[in-house]
Amino acid sequence: MKGSHKILIIGGVATGPKAAARTRRLLPEAEITIIERGGLVSYGGCGLPFYLSGLVPDLRQLVSTNAGLVRDTDFFLREKNVRVLTRTLAESIDRENRRVAVVDLPTGERRWLDYDRLVLATGAEPVVPAIEGINHWRNVFTLHHPDDAVRIRELIKSKQVRQAVVIGAGLIGLEVADALAGQRIKVTVVEIKDQILPNMLDDDMAVILRREIEQRKVEVLTATRVTALDGDAEGKVRRVSTTRGELEADLVVVACGVKPNVSLAQAAGLALGRTGAIYVNEYLQTSDPVIYAGGDCVENMHLVSREMIYLPLASTANKHGRVIGDNLAGRRERFGGVLGTSALQAFDQNTGRTGLGEQEACRLGYRVVTAVTPSTDCAHYYPMHSGLMVKLVAEAGSGRLLGAQVLGEGEAIKRLDVLATAITFGGTLDTIAKLDLGYAPPFATAIDVAAHAANTARNKAAGLAEGIPVAKVSERLAGGKDVVLLDVRQPEEVEDRGIRDGRVLHIPLGELRQRMREVPRDKEIITLCELGVRGYEAVRILSGAGFPDVKFMDGGLAAWQDTPNSP
Ligand SMILES: Cc1cc2nc3c(=O)[nH]c(=O)nc-3n(C[C@H](O)[C@H](O)[C@H](O)COP(=O)(O)OP(=O)(O)OC[C@H]3O[C@@H](n4cnc5c(N)ncnc54)[C@H](O)[C@@H]3O)c2cc1C
Known part of the structure; x- marks a missing residue:
């Protein structure tokens, strides 16, 4: 592509290096430079919780290729012919003259770098809520950069941490809580919303996960706001005040989400979207067509709702990088949007x-x-x-x-x-x-x-059976409703675990046809079993026999949550 050979990329973690690598493969002659204010590039940030837990013993594993090569500046120059300037901050963009002002952080030296095409891969930064003392005490961290993980792990290794508070029960908060709990640290997770993983799960699913977490002796406080942090004479955090009382803590991890890094783009007059992240079109061009942006600094279209959303994920960032690389090489590649598919493993x-x-x-x-x-x-x-x-x-x-x-x-x-x-x-x-x-x-x-x-x-x-969510069943029991919970499991299963309530009637599925007279016809009947399958069959049997109001408990006892009525 004539006239587009000088490519400047700001941000060197996921989107930036991916865009650089793809561009290099397509444009062997292009001059490609990555500017990164940190000391590391192309690291696997998603692996940080596993470094924290010890599952990944060496941080170098997160910055190495699967062939064991460390992805540093030499690697990018040697293997990709991409120049990487680490500890270099991009300060401003002069769109008129197509150049970026950069400062070499160790020396303070300033200069301009020209571009034909610019890529903003500036990512996101952790949200630190305005909580009294949050920036004052030591041993209060976010987990965003490998340096954070190193500091937290050193603290854990020093055996100074007996109790930890994780603020935020999102994806990173739960991964961190799991990593800490696995090292015999007493962990409390405090979440301001009324459920865990509020941006990921519906409340009925969140309740099930919460039960699993609590069974592993991790305390979860939802609908609880952290109001202040307090420390000792040595300047170390010691207490976390919440709207539900005080918690002792030797370590606090703030996991309250991230916000897009948009200051450079904003100062350069580039458009931001509805979510506050950088606006890009389907080719990942910003409002200036020679400037592309991708990864955690941009918003995406949700493929089902067609709404613009902000959902920063590595899976998206890497795809963005590739699409940007294609477009830098003149291929007119579209990035359709996202489904917000996200996953985590914890507890x-x-x-x-x-x-x-x-x-x-x-x-x-x-x-x-x-x-x-x-x-x-x-x-x-x-x-x-x-x-x-x-x-x-x-x-x-x-x-x-x-x-x-x-x-x-x-x-x-x-x-x-x-x-x-x-x-x-x-x-x-x-x-x-x-x-x-x-x-x-x-x-x-x-x-x-x-x-x-x-x-x-x-x-x-199809109207073959009506389900009722476990939460609604709980509500009916707690509200004293005159319902019948028809448990159709085998006697030994019932002995093992069940809902202990006078309104539970136990008739194994195999006996239901013979013992149907025991089931009152004038009441709401909610059938249940372990997984829901036998409950559904019971609904079909009773409906076929003319029972007017029969439902099965959605998800069966496997989805049953701890309430005063549960065992
Ligand atoms: C603990 C943790 C676990 C995660 N787990 C998952 C997961 O399981 N699955 C998943 O999909 N995602 C996960 N993510 C999210 C994923 O890491 C990010 O989506 C991904 O790193 C985004 O890449 P990026 O290149 O867009 O931005 P970033 O990784 O934020 O990189 C942007 C870089 O730009 C640099 N920069 C910004 N401004 C400037 C400037 N002016 N000058 C120079 N440099 C600048 C920053 O220093 C930064 O290094 C996780 C994140 C964390 C922190």
Whole structure:
């Protein structure tokens, strides 16, 4: 491309290096320079929680290729013919003269760098809420850069940390909490919203994950605001005041989300979007067509809602980098948008979501049908099977899948990816139920849980059975409603675990036809079993026998949450 050979990239972690590498492959002659204010480039930030936990023992693993080569300035010059200027801050953009003012941070030396095309890959920075003392005491960290992880790990190694408070129960907050709890540190997670993972899970799924976390002796305080941090004479943090009382802490990790780094773009007069991140078109061009932007500093279009959203993820940042590289080489590549597919592993649970959540879909005006379906990730007789839960959110009527959430010790993310793919290609409950997925006992059940969940939702949509969420069942019990909870499990299962309440009637499914007279016809009947399947069958039996008001508990006891009525 004549006239576009001088390419300047600001930001050297995910988007920047990816854009540089792609451009280099397509434009062997281009002069490519990355400007990075930090000392490291191209590191795996997503691996930081695993370095913190000790699972990744050496930080160099996060900056190395899979062949063991360290991705430093020499590597980029030697392997990619890309010049990387670390500890160099881009201070301003002179769009008229197509140049960027940079300062070499160690020496303070300033100069201009010219560009034909500029890429903004300036990422995001952690949000630090205005809490009294938050910037004052030592041992209060965010986890964003490898330096943060090194400091936290050194503190843990020094055996000075017995109790930690994590502020924020988002993706990073929970990963950090897990990493700390695994090192025998007493951890409390404080979340201002009324559920954990508020931007990721619906409340019914969040409750299940919370139960798993609490079972591992980690305290979770939701709907709780941190009001102040206090410390000792040595300047170290010691106490965290919240709206629900005081917590002792030798370490505080602030995980309250990130905000896009837009100051350079804003000062240069580039347009910001509705979310406050940099506006880009589908070619990832900013409002100045010779300036591209991608990764955590830009907003994206949600492929289901068609709304602009801000959801900073490495998966998106890397794709952006590649698309930008293509466009720098003149290929006119589009970046369509995102489904917001995100995943995390914490407390032995694989958790993920894609597309819209139920509450979000309702807010957008969709009429939805949902299914919460527990199952095993492979044949129940296969020794290594584990449980998992799938929630589907589909549009009532068309059956179009709008979103999915998964959770469990089992292979949940495989299902998430299948469902993300289905949404991308306009999949409906009908097509998902009939997907030709791979099956052998070590990998799945003969009808995979994703298809099973689709069938449950189809049954509901077809009026074959009405489900009721566990939260509603709890409400009915707590509110003293005269309902019958018909537990159709085997006696030994009931002994093991169940809902202890006088309104529970136990009739195993195999005896239901003979003992139907014991079930009152004039009351609301809610059937339940462990996973929901037998509960559904019981609904069919009772409905067929003319019972007017029968529902099954969505997700069965596997989705049951701890309430005063639960065991
Ligand atoms: C602990 C943690 C866990 C994560 N886990 C996941 C995960 O599991 N999955 C997932 O998809 N995502 C995850 N993420 C998010 C992911 O790391 C980011 O989405 C990704 O790093 C974004 O890449 P980026 O290049 O756009 O921005 P960044 O990684 O933020 O890099 C931008 C760089 O630009 C530099 N810069 C900014 N302004 C200037 C300037 N004026 N001059 C010079 N340099 C500048 C910054 O110093 C920074 O190094 C995680 C993030 C963290 C912190």
